[in-house]
Amino acid sequence: MTTQDRSTPPQQQYADRSYRSPAALAGGVLLLALGGWLGGDALLQGVAHTKLMAVFALLLGVPLVIAYTLRPLVRAGADRLTVRNPFRTVTLPWGAVETLRAAFSTEVVSSDGTTYQLWAIPVSLRQRKKASRQARRGAGSGPRFGPHAGAGEDDSVQRAVADQALVELREVKERAADREGAQGEPVVRWSYETLAPMVVGAVGLIVMAVL
Known part of the structure; x- marks a missing residue:
């Protein structure tokens, strides 16, 4: 290591x-x-x-x-999240990010309650349905046996691309939210x-x- x-x-x-x-x-x-x-x-x-x-x-x-x-682009840096949408760029220090969510579109909500869409990470309902079917089949396949039994169970979970991206972004947010360099207010540039x-x-x- x-x-x-x-x-x-x-x-x-x-x-x-x-x-x-x-x-x-x-x-x-x-x-x-x-x-x-x-x-x-x-x-x-x-x-x-x-x-x-x-x-x-x-x-x-x-x-x-x-x-x-x-x-459209979403960039997750050490201290801030940059969201580049069609006509404006939003820079949010991780400390100013309240939550990241996805329903029919992916969104980031700042600590002041403002919601910004993530155009670069579109939600695909088709991918979600496919991932759900794969997850149900995996859950019903029974326990694993052999030298790799029980290993990588979490890694085998299938997710839609948008949902997987939000999982990764939330992990970055958790690591950076309390860091001094990740504090500040959102900045919007047209x-x-x-x-x-x-x-x-x-x-x-x-x-x-x-x-």
Whole structure:
């Protein structure tokens, strides 16, 4: 068994965990490829009016696709949880996290009662049903025998991806909640770099439609 140097700061002992939705990433790449093909064709082949419409459509559509597919991220650090949603980023010190829960969506509730959704960890009811069926089959399979009997019982429990992610996040929260560096208030930052081109694109499309 290896031991950690107690003089090493917690930030250096702990490797950040990141969570993203593979399905959203794949869908985002496909939509961007389709939009790039259609928009590029309009820019190359269209008349002046069509080209302007294509530019504004891309200004609106590309950031929108990125916001809902590629941007969402949840990162669990040594002292804080970072939640990057489509249009804002929320940084919560672990001491300010009241609870993490999942019903039809995954959420983090801060100590002041504010609820933030975790877009990067979607809930799949299909996965939950599958995990429940596997758990019931495992519970009815009887006791284990042999050299590994009784070992790894907890590790064999099947969970949906979202539920497993919340289990891991709760473990990190429990370890860090009382640490001095994990105290503070939540910080919310709007993603203006995403919103600005979308506003320009939407206004441009409205103006072009009126003309």
